[in-house]
């Protein structure tokens with residue numbers, strides 16, 4: 001007994017809708033990992049900017065410590081001169097050396113602080129970018145979860161609808177459907193220009209005519225049912 005064409009067409013229609021939903025579900029499932037990957041990259045950029053900025057702060061502290069040390073030595077030389085202790089010439093030499101060293105260190109500090117302004121801006125921009133990525137991840141996560149739940153609901157409804165139609169087919173044909181679906185991913189094809197649209201086997205104009213007249217036939221090569229398109 002040939003399966004009823006209306007039932008087969010109804011199942012083919014359900015399968016078509018389910019395929020679209022599965023495709024969307026697969027896309028939805030990729031959204032969160034993609035947003036997570038963006039966050040990882042943004043975090044890496046922020047960490048790198050922070051490291052450079054902190055290295056600059058370390059260098060600033062080191063230069064300040066040196067300024068402090070030379071300032072102490074300069075004060076000691078000034079004290080020695082005031083009190084007239086030790087060699088005045090040595091104290092003057094020390095004073096000059098310290099003044100020159102402090103000048104040099106302060107020049108270095110000024111340059112460093114200028115660079116640090118830029119590094120600080122880079123770090124702030126990286127922090128902002130990371131914040132945006134994290135906000136987007138939260139948003140994508142929430143909307144994706146909601147959409148996935150909706151899609152699963154629609155797919156479950158289609159599964160139930162398919163079962164109702166399948167139950168109307170002879171048991172042998174039900175088995176056939178499940179077997180072809182398992183092996184091929186789809187149980188239906190169309191005929192176009194005399195050829196199967198799935199496996200491209202040439203079936204000839206006679207078969208095309210039969211399909212148009214409502215006969216239920218299967219493709220001899222891929223075993224799918226041919227439904228009118």
Ligand SMILES: [Zn+2]
Pocket residue numbers: 189196197198199200201219220221222223224
């Ligand atoms: Zn075929």
